[in-house]
Amino acid sequence: MITAILIDDEEIALRSLENKITRNIPYLEILHTTQDPEEGIKKINELKPDLVFLDIDMPVISGFDLLSKIDAPDMEVIFVTAHLNYAITAIKHNAIDYILKPIDIDELISAVEKVKSNITEKSNHEKQISLLKNNKQNDSSIIIPTQVGLSFYKPNQIIRLEGNDGYTNIYTTDEKPVLSSANIGKFVSVLENFNFFHAHKSHIVNIDFIKNYLNEGTLELTNGDFVPLSKPKKKLFLEQLNKKI
Numbered sequence: 001m002i003t004a005i006l007i008d009d010e011e012i013a014l015r016s017l018e019n020k021i022t023r024n025i026p027y028l029e030i031l032h033t034t035q036d037p038e039e040g041i042k043k044i045n046e047l048k049p050d051l052v053f054l055d056i057d058m059p060v061i062s063g064f065d066l067l068s069k070i071d072a073p074d075m076e077v078i079f080v081t082a083h084l085n086y087a088i089t090a091i092k093h094n095a096i097d098y099i100l101k102p103i104d105i106d107e108l109i110s111a112v113e114k115v116k117s118n119i120t121e122k123s124n125h126e127k128q129i130s131l132l133k134n135n136k137q138n139d140s141s142i143i144i145p146t147q148v149g150l151s152f153y154k155p156n157q158i159i160r161l162e163g164n165d166g167y168t169n170i171y172t173t174d175e176k177p178v179l180s181s182a183n184i185g186k187f188v189s190v191l192e193n194f195n196f197f198h199a200h201k202s203h204i205v206n207i208d209f210i211k212n213y214l215n216e217g218t219l220e221l222t223n224g225d226f227v228p229l230s231k232p233k234k235k236l237f238l239e240q241l242n243k244k245i
Contacts, residue, residue: 002116005047006033007040007066008055008080017053017080017103024105025112037061045071051115056081076115142190144170144180151178155194159209159223161187163202171225197237200230213241 004021008014014033021028028051032043037058044052052075056063063079079098097111142158144151159171163184170178180187188198195207205219205227212220217229229237 001027001029002051002112002119003029003031003047003049004051004053005031005040005043005049006053007035007037007058007063008053009035009037009058010055011035013055013080013101017108020103020105020108021112024109027116028112037063037066041066041069044073044075049075050119051076051078051112053078053080055079057083076118078111078115142194144178145182146179147181151180153178155191155196155206156208158196159206159221160225160227161191161204162227171223197233197240199233199237200228203227213237 006014006017006021008017014035018030018033021030031047031049034040034043037060040052040054054063054066054077056079058066061069063081067073067077080101080103081098082101097114099107099111141152141154144153153170153172157173159173161184162169162171166183168180168182168184168187170180172178184202184204187204191204196204197207198204199219205221209222210219211222214220214226217231217234219227219229221227
């Protein structure tokens with residue numbers, strides 16, 4: 001069962017969407033409906049639904065503004081709008097889909113099917129992340145969730161990690177980098193017990209592969225790659241370096 005909240009300032013549109021969902025999508029449970037965006041924010045934070053149907057054009061708070069006020073958004077979003085020109089903006093706000101008013105049944109079902117597929121994929125991804133975290137204390141190898149399964153590498157095989165759009169490129173002593181389906185933040189705690197340094201919000205490096213420190217705040221690695229140090233990390237790196245000298 002997928003849980004959902006419906007938010008639209010127009011009562012007729014809200015009831016129409018509710019009826020179409022009730023009649024055509026039995027696996028979708030509607031937790032709450034509201035015409036008030038402020039109430040919608042409160043209910044999303046309180047009930048933590050899997051999915052939010054969200055009107056874009058609402059007085060005072062637009063659908064886009066509403067999303068920015070959610071404490072920790074972890075739900076799928078389907079925007080509902082009467083205006084096609086909102087499509088690009090909706091996509092930029094990571095909506096899984098948008099549907100135009102008046103709502104077509106087939107388009108509604110198709111959009112919810114995308115949500116269903118995404119939630120299943122997210123669940124599998126979380127299981128992979130759990131494996132990665134549970135492997136933290138095992139120094140024999142590090143489990144890396146990928147889009148096709150799991151890869152296993154010893155810490156001394158990993159040169160560096162680079163985050164990119166929610167994924168992580170892992171550069172190893174093998175020729176080809178590994179693309180992990182986990183974001184780089186998931187690796188920070190996993191690698192903290194090994195010889196790695198979190199050089200930048202998007203970069204983690206294996207200290208054993210650092211060849212040179214350049215004064216502008218860049219690390220040159222033995223494989224020829226260059227990794228930037230953020231200002232706070234530059235200070236921390238130099239402090240740790242001084243302790244070893």
